[in-house]
Amino acid sequence: MTLRDNSHSGESRGLIRTVLYDPTVRGWTFQALVLVVLFGLAAWLIHNTVVNMRAANIPFGFDFLHMRAGFDISQRPIPYTVDSTHADVFMVGLLNTLIVSALGIFFATIIGFTVGISRLSKNWLLAKVATIYVETLRNVPLLLQLLFWYKAVLSVLPGPRQGLMLPFSSNLSNRGLTMPRPVVGDGFGLVVAAVVLGIIASVIVARWAKARQAATGQPFAIFQASAALIIGFPLVVFFLAGSPLTFEIPELKGFNYQGGMVVKPELMAMLFGLSLYTATFIAETVRAGILAISYGQTEAASALGLRNGQTMRLVIVPQAMRIIIPPLTSQYLNLTKNSSLALAIGYPDLVAVFAGSTLNISGRAIEVIGITMTVYLIISLATAALMNWFNARVALVER
């Protein structure tokens, strides 16, 4: 920063002039001012809150996180007992939110892409069924759908003693889907290493194949080769290592199945509700993305001799993805935030256990709600950052 034009006027006058007329200095000055005001406002709010809470005899602080929680949580991805602390409750709740969000995003994406493409199908029946699905489910509030699925899951399924026996010692009842739990033995690390090696090798093969096809025009069966590397190779290692994997079979003891893994009906209902609802929006996004690609592209691809599948895969979808990804990100964020409706049907997500039970037991409303909002903000920003990175990768490179 250099001060110009202060040769014949006072020092202060020159300063004012610089601040007002030099665009760089002016920009920085006013941004700094706004920042100061913003921080001042935040500091005032926090100070006011603390003073008011003290005046009302409400303690403020985060010490409650180390206190014993004393209640049970039905779905525990990490070890948790009634003797765990509220900090553990927070972790369990957060993981349950992430589990339901991640699974929901996975299923919603698959259903959404399938339905979106089906709506464009030349098969009349398929297109109409997809349309009816989209128009029905996206116009009913999500909370009602969750309650419906929960009620449906519970009323369709029999009690645990009359549960449906499925293959592999699984059992489906209104207490959930009980499955054998894999118990890892010695030497399983080798199998994991084999999978990792397989993935690395198939990436290398894929690159080589692409380069060869570009150079010579000869295609290579990448899919089959990758399958052999990622699935076949670890299988061989698995048997060579002496099958280091056993299963804990769930048994009906007393009222319920003990042991094994359980997918609770609350999680099932959440996944049904979240995936089917969000998939309708994803389907519309996908349809819009594909329709936005000019038909001339399809004709050009046909003229080059590409088959229908290849046209879709190599010409249409890569261009459509540019349009699809930004709104898709919003849908992922919506799904994550909508997962907080879980407490209506007893799924123990972050809002249910932490902003619910912990809030009530500790009485620290401001702290708990503050932490919860921050967590959702962080999850959303992280998802958005990831999707923006992906978007930048698939964006059309303009030359």
Place this chain on the structure above:
Amino acid sequence: MYGNIMKSFLLGAAVLGVGSLAASAGTLDEVKAKGFVQCGVNGTGLAGFGAPDDQGNWKGLDVDYCRAVAAAVFGDPSKVKYTGLSAKERFTALQSKEIDLLARNSTATMSRDTQLGITFTGVNYYDGQGFMVKKSLGVSSAKELNGASVCVQSGTTTELNLADYFKANGLTFNAVVFEKQEEADAAYDAGRCDAYTTDASGLYSIRLKMTNPDDSLVLPEIISKEPLGPAVRQGDDQWESIVRWTGYALIIAEEFGVTQANVDEMKSSANPEVQRLLGVGAGVDFGTPIGLSKDWAINVIKGVGNYGEIFDRNVGAGSPLKIARGLNALWSKGGLQYAPPIR
């Protein structure tokens, strides 16, 4: 649900914003200025304690406590506005001055009394936690519930007692926790849980709402002490005294046979205790020192009746719940309801 989270958030925002209110006039002055008592009651509806009837009027033991306080302040029990609250919202609503008085079947505990900036003013119902199970399970004691799934409402002492009881007895269980009582009811009814737990007073009314009430059975064990009582904000001694002594007046009235019907005749009673309660006689005035009128207790009893009448009408023999007085009988009749004397 979202609404509740938003509400918690708004309550938080309200605490942020009450800068000037913190050191302002007492609750009594504020209540008098606005002309009604804002009372927090059971928003999900607990028959007998706080629930709207088929005409939309709030009814119940807790609701009558609100009405009694309104009668003490204004001489008119109808000067109450109700705020329906979930278990989760109730204490925040009181802290943030959304309500003046909380009468929502809330258990008085040490941490609530000392760490939340609120004070329990007494006990208007002595309760205890129990279990309800499906008869088809063939269970006759809570000790046989090892491994059971138990439906419970979140944010309650119930949730904590449940964990304590199973731990103390070396049993395992799986809690299925719902935010709203009716969601827990529906899940139990649909067979999601083997057992349902809440305060014993609630179990009977919830059992009546089941598709087949006769399929369920309330187990004999009472696993906790649940003294349910009204609460006010800490630090306003005058308002606390009004709420506390309104409750005592109801008990004293029952003790000396003063009822809604005979309160005017009782003004000529020769019993000095009754005279002090009703503010009869020269220089007998216990109302003015706490900011009320001389005849405050007459207004209370005229408005809602004595404790026995309130109990009978809402949860006792005169109600569908037909709960026996038990622990809630007067101390002189083998119960725990006891009030210090007015003098």
